[in-house]
Amino acid sequence: MKKIIFSLLAVLIFGNINAQKLSRKQYGALLVKKLQLSKKFGDLQAYRSSLYDLIAWEGEQSAYLDTLADFYYANKEWIPFVLLNGERLKRHPEHRDYLYMQAVAWEQLGNLKEAVTYYEKVYAQNPDDAKTGFQLAWSQYQLKRLDETYRTLMGLKDKKFPENVYVKIPGIKNKIIDVPLKAAYFNLLGLVTYDLHNLDLAVKYFDEALKIYPDFELARQNKAALELMKQKLESSGADKENKEKK
Numbered sequence: 001m002k003k004i005i006f007s008l009l010a011v012l013i014f015g016n017i018n019a020q021k022l023s024r025k026q027y028g029a030l031l032v033k034k035l036q037l038s039k040k041f042g043d044l045q046a047y048r049s050s051l052y053d054l055i056a057w058e059g060e061q062s063a064y065l066d067t068l069a070d071f072y073y074a075n076k077e078w079i080p081f082v083l084l085n086g087e088r089l090k091r092h093p094e095h096r097d098y099l100y101m102q103a104v105a106w107e108q109l110g111n112l113k114e115a116v117t118y119y120e121k122v123y124a125q126n127p128d129d130a131k132t133g134f135q136l137a138w139s140q141y142q143l144k145r146l147d148e149t150y151r152t153l154m155g156l157k158d159k160k161f162p163e164n165v166y167v168k169i170p171g172i173k174n175k176i177i178d179v180p181l182k183a184a185y186f187n188l189l190g191l192v193t194y195d196l197h198n199l200d201l202a203v204k205y206f207d208e209a210l211k212i213y214p215d216f217e218l219a220r221q222n223k224a225a226l227e228l229m230k231q232k233l234e235s236s237g238a239d240k241e242n243k244e245k246k
Contacts, residue, residue, distance in 0.1 A: 031057055044075070078105045096125055100132070107139060115139045130161045134185050138169070141188060146195050153189045161185065171218045183213035190222060199226050199233075 031054050038046035051068045058064065069088060072081035082105045088098050103118035119136035123129060137152040161182040169184055171177035179187070190205035206223035209216055 028054075028057060047071070073101055073105070076108070078109050081105050082109070094125075096122060099125075103135070107135075112139050112143050116143065127155070128159055130156055130159045130185070131165060131167065131181055133159070134167060134181060134188070137188060141192060146192055149188075149192050150196060153185065153192060156185065169218075172221065177218070179216060180213050183209045183216050183219065186212065187216065187219045187222065190219070194226060199230055202226055203230075
């Protein structure tokens with residue numbers, strides 16, 4: 001196997017050295033072959049290099065720009081991805097997949113303001129998309145835009161949530177967990193409602209989350225914390241009333 005790989009590398013190196021002796025068509029075929037071989041043998045560094053070679057050879061309108069952008073996205077190389085995908089969006093500003101990928105990338109980079117901007121564009125194209133709506137609301141919530149978050153969530157309340165769709169959210173001790181989309185929705189709605197000072201309604205939303213996903217420990221803890229808070233407030237109110245009577 002080593003002999004075969006070394007032979008292939010020798011061919012590629014020889015081809016690069018003697019590229020000037022090849023016709024444009026032959027040189028292009030050589031670059032494509034290099035790309036195919038690097039992909040076949042799982043050499044990601046050579047594969048990326050081959051993509052750049054092809055883009056440099058074909059020019060900035062090369063179809064391999066899309067391949068390179070998708071490569072960066074798949075491998076979670078977010079910084080080069082947002083730059084390259086930004087170039088794609090200049091040519092296709094309404095492309096839903098590109099907009100969505102840009103939102104995810106900015107979110108992964110921790111730039112939630114940019115993430116919100118792109119999630120809003122994606123969601124505007126299809127307001128029935130409950131998953132994107134939730135992702136928009138989650139990003140808004142992390143920015144503490146509570147009124148915006150609440151409006152986004154209420155806009156989703158009567159939408160159809162696809163079954164068997166899970167989202168990743170921070171769980172207990174910030175461990176990332178997979179939760180059914182609709183359960184995650186009600187948990188977030190409970191958090192926002194609490195932040196907007198309605199404890200009773202928040203508890204009901206946490207209950208809804210637990211009905212959908214009984215193993216949702218985070219929602220269970222959120223509910224327990226609010227019930228304990230309610231008890232303390234009620235006890236404090238009762239004590240105050242008794243003191244006033246005395």
